[in-house]
Amino acid sequence: MKYLQSWGLSLLVLSSCNAQTAISPIPTSIQPIATLRPTPTFGLNQEKIITIPFGIDDGIDQLSIGAISPLAEDLAQTPHLIRLDLGFDQAAYRYRITTQLGSIIPVANYQVRAIAVDSQKVTVGVTKLADQPPALPSDQKSQETIKFLPLNAYAGTTDLDLHPTNWQLDPSTNQPHVDLRATTPETLGNAAEHFNMLVMVGDEVRYQGFMIRVIAFPETSTGLFVFGIRPAE
Numbered sequence: 001m002k003y004l005q006s007w008g009l010s011l012l013v014l015s016s017c018n019a020q021t022a023i024s025p026i027p028t029s030i031q032p033i034a035t036l037r038p039t040p041t042f043g044l045n046q047e048k049i050i051t052i053p054f055g056i057d058d059g060i061d062q063l064s065i066g067a068i069s070p071l072a073e074d075l076a077q078t079p080h081l082i083r084l085d086l087g088f089d090q091a092a093y094r095y096r097i098t099t100q101l102g103s104i105i106p107v108a109n110y111q112v113r114a115i116a117v118d119s120q121k122v123t124v125g126v127t128k129l130a131d132q133p134p135a136l137p138s139d140q141k142s143q144e145t146i147k148f149l150p151l152n153a154y155a156g157t158t159d160l161d162l163h164p165t166n167w168q169l170d171p172s173t174n175q176p177h178v179d180l181r182a183t184t185p186e187t188l189g190n191a192a193e194h195f196n197m198l199v200m201v202g203d204e205v206r207y208q209g210f211m212i213r214v215i216a217f218p219e220t221s222t223g224l225f226v227f228g229i230r231p232a233e
Helices: 002-017 072-077
Strands: 047-053 057-060 063-068 081-087 095-100 104-107 110-117 121-128 145-150 153-156 161-169 176-183 195-199 204-207 210-216 224-231
Touching (some): 057 121, 063 121, 081 121, 095 145, 104 145
Antiparallel strands (some): 047 121, 057 063, 095 153, 110 121
């Protein structure tokens, strides 16, 4: 009997030692994009699940994730769409995106997985891929703003918005192209004045007083495209 009591007590001690420590949730408060957030409690390539109410800016470390409420008709007709405002402490990595549930979105040295959306909140999974974000290009020109964008995202400056879409390979050269769209506040409501052109790495195009430089493409359509925006001379 004493042996059985001792054996049961040992099991109880082992069981309590193996219990997992609970991770405290990150507070859902609006914070500036450059504010340092708590150091991630997960290592490289480990996913952290975050639920964010609409209108709230949350995130991990220097990564900011804002939940944008869907349009009422989108929620009824296309409930699989999720709208996010993503950012990093460097403005080059900030953009807005509407994407499907299940999509994996690269942003700086993280990736964000769109998991769920309802009438009040979104749920995403965040994975840290590296300790540092991709470096800015070494050939940055004077007065040039650099933007890192995934496919189908919207970002740019206050005067010019870029939107890369429709990644494809040119069958004659086997080089990747992307359909680059651009708007300014003045042309936003007039589709006839929008910039829309297939571009490839090395192209420089002029639009509404700006030069848009195509600096780099990702190896696949799921990575980050790199563009430069500067005033036209």
